[in-house]
Amino acid sequence: MHLGNHADAEPFTTLDGSTIRELAGPVSLPTANQSLAEATIPVGGATTAHRHHVTEELYYVTHGRGRMRIEDEERDVRVGDCVVIPPGAAHKLTNTGDEELAILCCCAPPYADADTELLEDAAA
Template sequence: MLLGNHADARPFTTLDGSTIRELAGPVSLATANQSLAEATVPAGGATTEHFHRTSEELYYVTRGRGRIRIDGEERPLRVGDCVVIPPGARHKLLNDGDEELAILCCCAPPYSDADTVLIEG
């Protein structure tokens, strides 16, 4: 059995600029086909627009509010929203709120910097 806890997950910054606490995946609990992490973006912040060559992502908002842009289409985000981001879709997360935006992010296959292509420089 593999069991982890959020409090034990060390934060790190991904290529897109978000702060990640991986709960399951290559960095933490060894998963074979997916990863689960909490990503946070500070108030007024945003990630760098990017896409993943092979990973499909699910974003589930747990705290704060903001906007998601996928392939040029932008929508508001609030607690309880879930977004599906297909492989190859250009996306950017923006925090237009006054508190930290937190999402649970599930990637299949697991997140890797090698699978991430930055659009903005």
């Protein structure tokens, strides 16, 4: 059995600029086909627009609120919302609230910087 705890997960920053605590995957617990991480975005912050050519992602909002853009479509997201991001789809998440935005992000196959293509400057 492999067991991890959020409190033990070391935060790191991904290419898209979000702070990640991987709960299962290559950095933490061994997984074969997916990864699970908590990502946080500070008030007024946003991820850098990007796409993953191979990876499908699920974003599940656990705290705060934001604005999700996938390709040309934008929607407000809040606690309890789950967003499906298909492989190859350009996407960006912006914190539009007055508190930290937190999501659980499930990636299949597991998240990898090598599968991440940035679509704007990190400062954008």
